[in-house]
Amino acid sequence: MKHIILLVFATAISSLVHAELPTREVSTVRGYLVDQGLHTRKWKNLYDDLYGASSSYKEFGSGYPLRNNIAYYIRGTKAEANQLKLVLNVNVKKESSKAHAALAETSKVLYQRLTGKELSKEFYSTIVEGAEQSFSKDGYTVELVRKEWPTGKGYELQLIIE
DSSP states (O other): OHHHHHHHHHHHHHHHHHHTOOOOBHHHHHTTTGGGTOOBOOOEEEETTEEEEEBOOEEESOOSSOOEEEEEEEEEOSSBEEEEEEEEEEOOGGGHHHHHHHHHHHHHHHHHHHHSSOOOHHHHHHHHHTOOEEEEETTEEEEEEEEEOTTSSOEEEEEEEO
């Protein structure tokens, strides 16, 4: 009986330890999306105690002169990232469905790597639709923001995790 109680206790402690695995440590967060083609540049001081890094734009689709693209931005302190952002620029509206799907897939990967949890199907669908929404869960706030450009020629979707 003592062995069973000890095993249950050890399993519970192990679960608590594994729950702490997701990190905001800069070098780890910078590497979250390398396999998605979004490699960030060096972590640098932007001003005061604000640091950041960003990727180059990853282009896709067939637009001319500008194709749809996505980039990864990180902001935080010298030692810790406290905001992760994916920015999708929709320059070719007729290819917006594919662009939204690309943002949804990349968001799913980023959320899972940061939190160790799956992005909900409902929020994934919101990204695919390009609608604004936010939620808070597991100590994070996740927001999808849509900004229409004044030119009317496109828009930006931002997935922000804080």
